[in-house]
Amino acid sequence: MKFKLLILGLFLSISTYAQEYFPKNDGVKTRNTNYTVFKNARIHVDPKTVIENGMFAIKEGKITAVGKSLNIPKNSIVVDLKGKEVYPSFIDLYTHFGIDKPKRPEGGNGPQYDAGREGYYWNDHIRPETDAVSQFTFDSKEAEKYYKAGFGVVNTHVPDGIIRGNGMLVALTPEVSQGDRILEERSAQYLSFDKSALSRQSYPTSIMGTTALLRQVYLDADWYAKGNAKNKDLALEALNRNKNLTQIFVTDNLLNEFRADKVGDEFGIQYVIVGSGKEYQRLDKVKASNATFIVPIKFPEAFDVEDPFLTRKLSLEEMREWNQAPANLSMLEKAHVPFTITSNSVDLEKDFRSNLSKAIEFGLSKEAALAALTTTPAKTIGQTGKIGVIKEGAWANFIITSGDYFDKETTIFENWIQGKKKVLNSMDVTDINGDYELTVNGTTYDLSISGEQTKPKAEVKLKETKIGSKLSFDNNWMNLLLSSPDTTKTEYIRLVANVPVSTETINGKAILSNGKETSFKASKIAASDKKEEDKKDSKKKEDSVHQVIPVTYPNVAYGFKTRPKQENILFKNATVWTSEEAGVLTNTDVLIKNGKIAEIGKDLKAGGAKVVDATGKHLTAGIVDEHSHIAASDINEAGHNSSAEVTMEDVVDPTDINIYRNLAGGVTTIQLLHGSANPIGGRSAILKLKWGVPADEMIFQGAAPFIKFALGENVKQSNWSGNRFPQTRMGVEQVFTDYFSQAKEYELQKKKGGDTFRKDLEMETLVEILNGKRFVSSHSYIQSEINMLMKVAEEFGFNINTFTHILEGYKVADKMKEHGVGASTFSDWWAYKYEVNDAIPYNASIMHNVGITVAINSDDSEMSRRLNQEAAKSVKYGGMSEEDAWKMVTINPAKLLHIDHLVGSIKPGKQADLVLWNEHPLSVYAIPEQTIIEGVTYFDKARDEKLREEITKERNELITQMLKEKNNGLKTQPVKIKEKQRVHCDLLEEVK
Template sequence: MFKISLQINTMRKLLPFCFLILGFYLLKAQETFPVNGSHDKRPKKYAFVNATIVAKAGQRAEKGTLLVNDKLIEAVNGDQKVPPGYITIDLEGKYIYPSLIDAFSTYGVPESKEGRSFGRAPQVLTSTKNGAYGWNEAIRPETRAVDAFTGDTKEAEQLKKIGFGAVQTVLEDGIARGSSALVSLLGAEDNEAVLVADVGAHYSFDKGSAKTSYPSSLMGSIALLRQTYYDAQWYGQQQEEYNMSLEAFNKWQNLPQFFEVNDVLDVLRADKIAKEFSKQYVIKTGGNDYQRIKEIKATGASLIVPLNFPKAYDVDDPYEADKLSLAQLKHWELAPANPSFLEKAAVPFALTASGLDNIRSFWPNLRKAIQFGLSEETALRSLTEIPAQLLGVSDKIGTLEKGKLANFIITSDSLFKEGNIIYENWIQGEKFIANNVSTGDIRGEYATAIEGYGDAKLVIGGKSGKYEAHISTLKDTAQTKVNINVDGDLLTMSFNPKGTKSSFRISAYVTNEKPVQLKGDLSKMDGDVSPWSATYSGAYVAKPKKQVKNKSLDLGKVIYPFTAFGHEESPTATTVLLKNATVWTNESAGILQGADVLLVDGKIKGVGKGLSAAGAKVIDATGKHVTAGIIDEHSHIAISRGINEGTQSVTSEVRIADIINSEDVNIYRQLAGGVTTSHILHGSANAIGGQSQLIKLRWGKAPEELKFGGSDGFIKFALGENVKQSNWGEAAKIRFPQTRMGVEQVYVDAFTRAKEYKVNINKKDGKTRRDLELDALVEILDKKRFITCHSYVQSEINMLMHVADSLGFKINTFTHILEGYKLADRMAARSIAGATFADWWAYKMEVQEAIPYNAYLMEKQGVVTAINSDDAEMARRLNQEAAKVIKYGGLSEEEAWKLVTLNPAKMLHVDNRVGSIKVGKDADVVVWSDNPLSIYAKAEKTFVDGVKYWDGEEDEKVRSSQKKEKARLIAKLIEEKGKGSTTQKAVEKPTIVYHCETLLEENNDDFNHNQ
């Protein structure tokens, strides 16, 4: 028990008694609130003495004194004499720490309502809210958590019991979410609980409860937030419009900026936005940051990291186990090490209880993180100093220093030690009892005497709620188990001494003496009852457990990317000499027999016979064919959460570059098909879709490293039934256009607006609002961005060529274009390229007049022609698709091969770097087992920039190794279940393969394909 004394002689007995009865309740009254009864303004002065005080991480004082005056800390030191007027609380053997701070919580505010999904729901084009708000409901910076805050006594008690004293409470709704509040868990009136009304500005990629259809994709969310920043900058310089949302957006820019994401790649995406607008977000992550730790470190961002580690999977059924991917299994194992990875990388982070299914999992999970390598010092800082710093309230909370709020916890032992008990959590000088101090104080050895048994030693061990005890006489050390039950200060015990027929029952209580005593009554079998006592004689020393190697720490390695076929170390470029191959140059030299190709520093250094190079890795390619890597002009792989922003007719502001997914296994699979470069396009739901991104298939690299640096920008346009949404049902009868005539008008209107915008923006007078949608169209007018247009029907293709001619822009490529044979001469006259399918036809109304001779006929009319995939599976066989054009039309082998190499390189304006085997070009090279146009040909090795990212022989080793890794992890899961750990059902993580017509995000329950 804590020992309490008063340093005022005249009131030594009376005042403590009064305090215990009246103090806490009466002193909760606030300054501006009326009191029903007599005012009680007694000073609340406490001296906590003889404690081990950890004022902050790394600062520890033995036998220290903490002085509290009302709500504030008066002093913290090691030898402070207690001034008169202070209630003294003796904490000998106890510890004092700062109360914890949760930097991300939804405490006291309503949960976000489920947002509308895109799918077949009726379209909502602008805000449905009444008032002078912005046009999009997902942008709601005018909301304030403090306006919605109402303290929740039950939730507050749960948080206080585990040590929290203050939390940042956030409204998790929308993309721009408004301001958060810093609130105390004091349990007083709401306005007293609010410490800082507006402590941070918050953002996310989740549109939340917004009814507006836009955005329906991740790239749309990013574009909307970027546009909002530019709109807010313009708004701050004009006097023409009042916008409550933009007004609030600007107001919060001087607050700490917070961004919530749920995936490591989203951390990188959020940071790109921050850099664009000279911000530094504090990013609340999803807990898988270790998967891209180098890139996380490079952001310079501070993180808020959850402790919601995945439960073990139940894999007793081997069929259930097969549902789990390698990534799921490895994340289960490595997630608890995430804080350790961050600490080792010197990434500053706070820890949060947010996301836990049960708040009681907080301490077990935190101790697990420590077991997995997180230091106790960093753990303490991540729950005290760091969140205070991130919130800008280090002057108020986070450490125990003079003048700060009296927020501290009293514990039985070192905070992170197994079995430690949090006794009390003082918040703003008010005591909250988390656990009765007596309960945690009874462990130890006690001297006692029992008539008929003799002088004895009673040992009480275990931990709170699960006590264990045994007793032995001093003459006979044989131990007898004691059944013990503790309820607060009361305890009952019973035991039958070994070797006797006696039975003893004890009812006792814990005294407030030093040393601690247990006093009560002893009952014997014959009904005799006598006084009994036991005196504390020493600490409980647990019997050392047999040291067993902790298998849970035999962790697997992080792989890049974090999915099947990932590797522990990124491959690097080496000097490679391919000898004696059949080399398809795609140049004037044609196909060379018995030739060599030298790859040095990522470039093709030599092509010819008899080449040599010191230190080169020589590969005998006798009987093999060497070609340039395949280039897919029309692909939808390697993107995250939505290929279509199909909510508006013109979405030129969205960018595939923002949503590149480096973890897509299709990158690896297509390398196995000889593909080295892919043009990733927006879908075909809009007349003017999003900006595309050219990538190289550098398997394992982060998203930014996949991008084909220095290449021209492109954008996706579309024609046909997808654009007018004729196949979307009645719910889609709102958005313009609804006819093919309307599609034409969209183009005319968009480029007319772009021309006017260009004139105004070039004035640079600050009066023209920056418009990301029109910026992209101006780039087209300025020949800095180029059009790839989804197309089928001749009449529409003619229409767009006419619009382009009349409005002064150029079409670079018609893709799909299965009726290209009808107007190839007109395309050639305008230098418009055509990317098509080899033999797709009659799969929908628009392609009834498609023919397999299309590519041949366009090529012979002088159109730069390519065969594209538009499909992740087809892209693995583009070599065979090119070969079909030999059958349908009679192209030569060299001409056919250019359809998937040099020609798409020309379309994409990168033929100076890729598409052929030529000295000086990028070393994007494939070694084939046979003629690459043969159905028997396999890509044995695929080099990108001279780095071997695919090797058939090494793939066999990877498969074998990862099969063993999965077996190891499954065995570990079975062992974990055997230990009694809570498990979850093994559920296969759904995946989606995107096509032009795919709607929604892959994480949306009602996503569908409309093909």
Template sequence: MKKVVLTLLLAAGLSAPGWAQTTFPNNGVADERPNLYAFTNATIVVDPQTTLTNATLLIRQGVIEAVGTNVTIPAGTVVKDLKGKRIYPALIDLDSDYGMPEPPQGAAGGRGRGMGGPPQYESNKKGPYYWNQAVQPEVSASLLFKANSTKADELRKLGFGTVLAHPHDGIARGSGVLVTLADERENAIVLREAVSSHYSFSKGTSTQAYPNSPMGSVALLRQAFYDADWYKKGGNKEQTNLSLEALNKLNGLPAFFEAPDRLGILRADKIGDEFGVQFIIKGGGDEYQRIDEVKGTNASLIIPVSFPQAFDVEDAWDADNVSLAEMKHWEMAPANAGVVAGAGINFALTTAGLRNKTEFWANLRKAIEYGLSEQKALEALTTAPAKLIKADGQIGTLQKGKVANFIITSDNLFSANNAILENWIQGKQYIVTAQPTADLRGTYNLTIGNRSNLKLNITGKSADKLEYQVVASDTIKITPKVSVANDLISMQVQLDRRNPGTTRLTGYRDGSTLKGDGDLPNGQRITWTAVRAGENVAKADSVRPVRKPEIGKVIYPFIGFGNPEKPKAEVMLIKNATVWTNETDGIMQNADVLVQNGKIAQVGKNLTAPAGAKVIDGTGKHLTSGIIDEHSHIALYSINEGGQTSSAEVRMSDVVNSEDANIYRQLAGGVTASQLLHGSANSIGGQSALVKLKWGASPEEMLIKGADGFIKFALGENVKQANYPNPNQLTRFPQTRMGVEQVYFDHFYRAREYDNAWKKYNSLPAKEKAAAVPPRRDIELDALAEILNKKRFITCHSYVQSEINMLLKVADSLGFRVNTFTHILEGYKVADKMAKHGVGGSSFADWWAYKMEVKDAIPYNAALMHRQGIVVSINSDDAEMARRLNQEAAKTVEYGALSEEEAWKMVTLNPAKLLHLDSRMGSIKSGKDADLVLWNNNPLSIYARPEKTIIEGTVYFDLQDEDRKREDLSKERARLIQKMLTAKAGGTQTQRPTFRRQRMFHCEDIEGVMAEGEEHQEAEQK
């Protein structure tokens, strides 16, 4: 193991001896110079709050010995006069892969399929490690670290002196190592090993099938944390697992989580909250879009300064392929760091994500131009990162006893005219910008041969960035071509414009005079001199207020039709409407509904509006409760975790995408709530998310609080992989319908034993319980045990009557109840058995013949089940159908001769019953949630259109606002397109627009899971 041999002294604040200590043998003449340097007359920025003028920095053996304006310089010190220059602490990057090995070439990383072969379900890592390759906390960056002089030099030129490095591979990535960027052997530059722990949602180079979704990544990490806790509490007596042992050793270290975007930050923090860990989260640079929610995590952030390029929108058709979200993010991304700082969030900056590291300073100055203060920028590159990794006793400031990591600059570090001249790391000098030996700026009397009436003006904002001008008379000013190397100077100038030709001069500096010889255009040899006549040093620029660029506003959500402010609940009275109550009052004519505090306060006639209430005239209109979609897949980043037979441990709530345009589209169709279901890739799917379609709210705000838990099961072709493209490569069980039955029996037997083990453990007397090893927490079996204990309820994807019968038999024999059969297109064949079991049905109105197992579907199915006393709802399973569910309900009138009221209940009250939400939703009754839709016509009519969609007293869709929103959207796009055209004309690099169609998920979508953080395209909202 590579270990620190000198810097442990630094961490302890001890003085280093006068010779270099090392455990390595010296096979030659020892070089034991004291390495004692004094940097005098400098402006020294000790830390972001402390700046000293005409000060001295004294370092010895790579450690700061003194800093101040009255420092005694010991004999034998090498003194460097830095008059006119500045010293800053060297910068720190906390998200680096410096010194880490490259990931193996050709790794599958996400598909779980190597070299076109069958899926890999087991880990191929040999040894007593965790079962999944994506969890590798045993990886130690200090063991892998190998210095790289080329990459170190690249970072040194930017002013960095220290980086926190770790392998960016996997979900649990192991420990990070803190290293300097000195060109020394690894033993000397490793400041601290195992300084941090690292996590992400990306499985990296793992070739295992599981996980294949973001929600699977969350579940895998949660299970690993629970396993580590069990191992610590006694599980290590039952087995040896080096991964779990390593995970426990990482406890207490600063924990870093790499999230892809602002919603990923919220997801990562939720995991941290569950396990009492406050992650330091590396974001994606879009935190400004959800700044309140991000601030609410209390997490410190690592912020990139990588900004998207402008799009080339000169071609109008190309411009149509760029979403509003992409355009606005291009404009607003540079303001992100300033917004984060303004919110009071602690953060550090990183070079990670840059297309080229050389973009760092230009982008950082752009961030400052857009609102980030210079002080905050310096903090985010020095003191903040040092404190986050608890290394502020070693690095981050220029104080006595700290590592001598500092940079020397020609100007203010953040000035566009600044040059980083030198980067000193552990007391070793690295030249970044070659400096002239003298400041040549001034006015000179120039004599070239027999011409003595010339002037030479040398100007510039700094001694290393000079401009030259030869003045032949008041009206003739000539710009020569000049090169300077140390004290040598070479100049080419065209003195006589009437007789063109170049005079070539070569010479040197002699004190304050420049002189030498040269050749005239005709070849005549001459001598020349330039005698300094006066100073010509540029005065410091007067301080001018920096005008922030004007940019658009954040909208919620950050896509087309987003609102500049989140909608708020109102007190409202809807008068004189036809009210479909779904209660004993039936359909009330000319009735009023009062909404207060997000609830329905009163239903009746001639109600009086409270003071300040908004009165809505419902004359000639129909008011209903909001449509509830029992089976939906919108607003999710992915829907199937198909890497295993059972994925009961995954939660759809972990991947709710509040930025999905389908939320708004479905509000426009009167939908107010949805069950977001796992897909049907496996027999036992994941846990549902019950949401209200609150346009602009965060994922957490969309979730229905206090709702019962549901889970998706599945039967049929999808589960047994009948439609798999290459059946010869199938390895996952089950592959037959009878195998599906066995899956249920096996998992529920295990869940019952697991549940009994916990009940037995929890019933132990306190003393015995304290001494006993608890059962291993298994979040997959937790979900199944909740079913047995009637705390979680099943929605089962189903088609064929034989399989419906099978699951009913399994449930009856094991003592649990199936809550809902969804799809259930052969439900009419077994409706009597369903009624006896007490299971509901959520069906399509008239889908049939789209695959073999639905060939017996009929449009009378819903009505026939209803007549057997089954609670029946009509669902969508389709983003487009969901906004027309009112028409789907109407089909039951046509095909089943149901009354209009019963038909309407199939998309309102009945799904509320199936989701155990009918006490709160599904009808218009005093005390229920004010989830209402005001229609311009009978809601079952094909001409009906919602005019207002209201959730908990808040209007989330208003038809009257549509024209204004479309106009605003068009204007905003036009403004941004013009801004991009101007940027391109000004020389800004652009990128070609790429067409990306929004993915509309269905149950069977098991491949091509959308990359997390990919922007959803609002194709219909441009």
């Protein structure tokens, strides 16, 4: 055996030797072991360290020495870089360079519910086994774009799937073998919220489904790592193998950045987050994530706002994004958030450097910009000291420039990668940029030459008159064509000169318009003579940078400039609707302290509280909407017939303007429900409508956990094409029976415990229902199905908490009362689809009279703004008292949600969620003047009126800025009319 290993070792060593030294079919390859020494350069060792007139040496692809002065070894190649600057070549951590983006296979009909691969995880979109190296081919054409922008190293990966597998770190070294370019074969693991193009598997169809899937994958990977699985799973093995790599999570919007970070925190993973460029909108939360962000340098173009009618359709949010986005990197720098810059999503040749310059004009320091392109990505990918610096032992990756890289007119001459030179522009070209006094045939002109060293541009003036000119400069020969100052004549003067290395004076031949030859002289003007002109140029540059509008929270219309604070408030002489046994109290005071209701009575003392004269006004508890779909990025996870593992808390959208509109309608609490795409839907999020706070701070603390069930047309897919089980109403019943049977078996296995127990998030939720620890709110219409679900629940030993919609509740009210279920219904919706043909407006009052706790809900972002009016309809339809009608939008929904001990009525000790109305709250003329949550005023009518004026002013300011951009010849984009989709139970959205 030892002899065989020895022979194998000799064979491998000979093979290695042959690969490196033996002749190949493209000729003999030799290794240059001499030093190359660069001298007299301005060397940017790292973002904070610059050596003036410095030197550095390279050998065999590495930097061997850097300093002010070096001993030059014999046989060294010496390159004089006098007047030039050297920077470390840049690093891009988010690319798919050399790897084709997978495309969805042709063919296939309908959705796929099971995995299409054997031996891998049950979901095809989890692909941690994907290996970038196996799909990589060096793309010379694409590499040219990276060279020209200054990049030397990229991290590339296969951009496909939720868990995408490992990326690879590649040096863009020209003219070497593919293997020599690879710095790390397994550099990072990539993740995203996007599904794989290589599979048609339906689940997940939502961000909340993706998030739940990621949680389950991590749990399963840990379980698998302990040796509990009976069968081999190549995906979970790969995931465990990759867990110590840098974890890069790709997102496309700010909310998803926070969602990714939340998952990471739950499992002790610190993701590096590929951001959206909108981090400035919530810097406090961005910083709190402790993540390093990979930020695109793409900025939106100004809108073409010349058409005032189209411009009215342009949202303030879109206008602000154009205005604020260029300052994003500057704001990240000031907030001390670590970030790198990616060229992804921009044209490397056309936009990268110009956008980088724009970011600097908007406040990003050049030091931070350089760090984001060099040392920060190197640190992030575990390559500190190896790339991104010009230091001893680092790879010889550097660019040679004519000056400051961040100056738009600077030329990149060469990009060296692993000691291999890539010539982009000749360094032998003389820099002729500058301002000259040009004398031709006794006439003196002002000549200004600017632009890239290899492509200079000329501007010529005779006194104040601009003279037409055309400049060409090639191989140090300058040709300048001047038009005649007399615009009535088509005459030209041709100037030609061979420009010396020193460009203080250019002498050459002039051929006049009459054909005579003479000489010309161009003398460079001293810097001191240009101070005033420089000041003018500087002022012009400042004018090109528009005023950045301050960020609000949220960063949309009606957002707060600063977070509102909790106050102690005394309401005097109000008509108080207590929603308690005390009923309606006239001329009564209510004192709130520290976010709670402290006292109710007459002639209360303020005790330092703010006093509000509520004479002639009505004070109520905040409205509670039991069934809402506002403030959500997703509504349905429709990939399976049970999605108990998902939670609406993962997809709360705190920027939804409907939050503010609901506050303006007196709503303070909502149950954000999953949709009705499947019989067992997702878990609810009970929210306080705290406008301007992050999503996690909107979650109602201490609220009971809920889940959405659904019956009827939607779950059996009557109104859209679908082949998922169930297809019939009897199939819906079977779904419940099957899943709860599984849950009981799961609970038995869990009680047995042991290391082999596999935690299942879906089953965990169903067990909570069986044990009365999670409550069910069920979408319902037809009496037969209402009866069916109550019987199924009773069979498995639990109760349905609430039937929502319940438009045939009046038919089975006695059975509902016996079961102990509440009702959350519409006031007067009927006949909008087949299964509501029997709905009547007396439904709410009939159920109430039987003794059922009844609430009026919205299920609609428009209706939720006027639930007070919806409640009032039951006074007309059924003769309910005003107080009982009002309870249907305050204390009753609070009871259904098991939060009535905290909100829903005005009682000492409860949370101060209150609304001050200008008149009777059931009136169609009633308008909330203040809406307060826990002592914080989130809506104030007076503030609202002032904001309307400020918004008009801000829009006009932004329109003026955009018109200026267009008038200056900059690109604009057309206004696209975007109508926000109104969300109901049956909305289906597909994850990419």
